[in-house]
Amino acid sequence: MMRGAFDDAPLTTLFPLLTPAEAASLHRAAGTVDAARARRTAADWEWALEHAAFPGTPLGTPIVLGLDVIEHAEGGDQLEFLLQVVWTDRGHLAVDTAVNVACWCETDHATHDVDALRLVIDETSLSDAFRAGAERLTGWLADPHDADHWRAKAGLPPRRMS
Known part of the structure; x- marks a missing residue:
């Protein structure tokens, strides 16, 4: 994966x-996202030139272009x-957006998507x-940045205090 400002991403490639x-x-659209996160720790956009063409049915989800803001x-x-542009297993591009939280369930699931949107490009x-x-991501960035707030919205257990 390469990293940098959105302006550095070779979109036509x-x-x-x-x-x-x-x-x-x-x-x-990327400018609105960058403006919404400007007061937070900078996060670079990422892209993978090797994923510009559909890589076939891979393990995992091949990310073409994306942003991951972690707090x-x-x-x-x-x-x-x-916010990611990915390949689906059927060879279509899709835009995925999600809010993830760390898991505090009895069984450790690592993370949970507590809100997500997938838009397939053929649609x-x-x-x-x-x-x-x-737009969805900038709306989420305006919401509380408290993982327990998001867990409560999804009906997940709150963080266990040590």
Whole structure:
């Protein structure tokens, strides 16, 4: 994975069919996300040139382009906000957005998605899906940055204090 500012991401290499208008739309949407997280720890955008073409049915989810904003709290708690362009197992691009929290269940699940959205590109354009994902992410970034707030919304157990 390569990392840097969104402006550094080689969009036309990652998405060869992207028109100049669609690329401009992605830049505007990424700009709203960058502005929403500007007061927090900087997080780089990531991209994988080797995932520009569908890699076949892989293990895991091949990320083409994404942003992962992680916030850590005392006691090992974690809150994570994601916006990613990924390949589905059927060879379609999708925009995934999610809020993840560290798991404090009796059985350790590692993390839980407490809110998520997936938009498959064959159902909409990449620029429209990315804009919708960016809007969802900026809305989440405006919400409380307390993992227990998100756990309560999802009906998950609160963090165990040591």
